[in-house]
Amino acid sequence: MRMPTTAHFKLRRKQFLAAIDTPVLLMAGDWIPRNYPANPGPFRADSTFLFLFPDPEPNAAALFDPKDKSVTLFLNERTAADALWHGPSSSFAAVKRAIGVTRVAKRSDLAGVVKRQLGRRRARTLAVADPRATAEAREICGDKVDFADASRIGDPDLLLAVAKLRNHRLPEEVKEMRLAARITRDAHKTAMAHTRPGVHEQELYGHVEGTFAKHGCVQAYGTILSVRGEVLHNHDHSNEVRRGDLVLLDAGAELPSGYCGDVTRTWPANGRFNASQRDIYDIVLAAEETAIAMIKPGVRYGDLHFTAARVIADGLTQLGLMRGSADDLVESGAHAVFFPHGLGHLIGLDVHDMEGFGDLIHYPPGRTRSAQFGAAFLRLDVDMEPGMYVTVEPGIYFVPPILHDAALRKQFRGQVDFNKAERFLKMNSGRGFGGVRIEDDVMCTDRGHDVLTSDVPKERAALEALIGSAV
Ligand code: GLY
Ligand code: MN
Numbered sequence: 001m002r003m004p005t006t007a008h009f010k011l012r013r014k015q016f017l018a019a020i021d022t023p024v025l026l027m028a029g030d031w032i033p034r035n036y037p038a039n040p041g042p043f044r045a046d047s048t049f050l051f052l053f054p055d056p057e058p059n060a061a062a063l064f065d066p067k068d069k070s071v072t073l074f075l076n077e078r079t080a081a082d083a084l085w086h087g088p089s090s091s092f093a094a095v096k097r098a099i100g101v102t103r104v105a106k107r108s109d110l111a112g113v114v115k116r117q118l119g120r121r122r123a124r125t126l127a128v129a130d131p132r133a134t135a136e137a138r139e140i141c142g143d144k145v146d147f148a149d150a151s152r153i154g155d156p157d158l159l160l161a162v163a164k165l166r167n168h169r170l171p172e173e174v175k176e177m178r179l180a181a182r183i184t185r186d187a188h189k190t191a192m193a194h195t196r197p198g199v200h201e202q203e204l205y206g207h208v209e210g211t212f213a214k215h216g217c218v219q220a221y222g223t224i225l226s227v228r229g230e231v232l233h234n235h236d237h238s239n240e241v242r243r244g245d246l247v248l249l250d251a252g253a254e255l256p257s258g259y260c261g262d263v264t265r266t267w268p269a270n271g272r273f274n275a276s277q278r279d280i281y282d283i284v285l286a287a288e289e290t291a292i293a294m295i296k297p298g299v300r301y302g303d304l305h306f307t308a309a310r311v312i313a314d315g316l317t318q319l320g321l322m323r324g325s326a327d328d329l330v331e332s333g334a335h336a337v338f339f340p341h342g343l344g345h346l347i348g349l350d351v352h353d354m355e356g357f358g359d360l361i362h363y364p365p366g367r368t369r370s371a372q373f374g375a376a377f378l379r380l381d382v383d384m385e386p387g388m389y390v391t392v393e394p395g396i397y398f399v400p401p402i403l404h405d406a407a408l409r410k411q412f413r414g415q416v417d418f419n420k421a422e423r424f425l426k427m428n429s430g431r432g433f434g435g436v437r438i439e440d441d442v443m444c445t446d447r448g449h450d451v452l453t454s455d456v457p458k459e460r461a462a463l464e465a466l467i468g469s470a471v
Pocket of ligand 1: 251
């Protein structure tokens with residue numbers, strides 16, 4: 001299994017030890033059963049654990065002690081039954097040598113070892129998705145961490161220290177992200193090539209998932225593949241793809257190391273954009289490319305969002321769907337009738353990287369989330385730094401519950417032509433126009449940016465050449 005090197009993980013653990021001034025207990029989490037206990041879902045270690053260790057074992061834990069700079073890794077004992085059902089595993093001595101930690105201890109001794117090593121000192125911890133691991137860490141650390149509550153996921157100083165490290169990518173991590181981007185590209189291209197009127201969404205979904213599996217990857221999040229792209233996180237794949245539909249694919253591969261891609265493309269079922277599809281597509285592409293072009297150290301992510309929103313407002317004004325200056329439309333929030341979400345998010349080991357850490361790390365001191373419709377979904381408003389990795393994903397959607405919302409219609413009646421928008425709901429034999437989203441993954445570099453997913457076709461001509469080419 002391909003992973004960053006031992007030297008890379010040793011450096012990351014050294015950096016983490018230097019960044020903390022109290023002991024820290026980290027939990028990988030265990031298998032989480034799908035239904036009955038012996039039927040586990042696929043194991044996925046917590047991302048901070050993946051950040052510091054190669055290929056973590058289920059139920060692993062680690063104690064970082066800055067006092068003597070030690071790292072103790074706790075692993076399940078090797079039993080004959082495990083060897084029978086799951087195959088052999090390396091001895092503790094072999095793991096210690098391979099990973100380069102101070103010691104490897106029995107997981108069942110976790111509480112006792114922590115107590116003996118720390119005496120009266122207390123360890124901090126981070127809540128993880130596995131509730132049993134979090135409960136154990138709470139007990140051992142006397143900490144009230146809670147995975148479901150972003151304000152209690154861990155001590156704020158600890159979260160900031162982890163975020164600082166995770167946000168600044170090292171070359172081996174960039175290599176992983178490039179690989180995830182390549183596999184994500186292949187999945188998108190396969191889905192495009194197999195698209196034709198009459199195919200079912202689930203068949204295209206199968207091509208996407210099959211591409212991930214062929215490369216030893218899993219989906220980084222529930223793949224969105226739908227002709228109903230106006231439902232932002234649509235996980236249904238039961239529709240037939242029909243002439244006149246737009247197919248929206250939002251999918252990303254996750255490598256065994258945990259690094260992932262998150263790309264969205266939208267294309268016409270029959271291989272040719274019609275006039276309305278072309279008009280809307282070109283506005284979204286212009287918004288995306290304008291925002292991406294701005295990325296460099298020091299640029300505020302919120303400014304990217306509002307610039308993209310102005311490009312969208314301007315484009316929709318030219319089509320007669322909005323009225324007024326782009327500045328006024330974005331100031332009032334009217335653009336959100338068509339672009340109702342934020343421009344994007346951090347990406348890395350979590351597809352929305354460290355979203356569980358809350359706005360503490362997404363909104364620096366002095367900045368808070370807007371309460372305005374649309375901007376309230378802006379997940380990120382940091383100043384870009386070299387090594388930061390973000391998505392840029394504007395969209396335009398014709399969403400019946402938004403366009404028919406009495407309060408929004410009243411609020412924006414002078415700025416949105418709701419009658420004209422209604423015509424988009426009636427297009428495509430009454431199935432509606434749907435939505436267009438275009439998303440790339442962009443790394444901030446010392447001098448500018450690098451679009452790691454730039455090989456996924458998005459120019460209209462490139463898409464048209466590819467659609468249906470495998471059928
Ligand atoms: N890929 C889904 C999202 O970014 O929300
Ligand atoms: Mn995304």
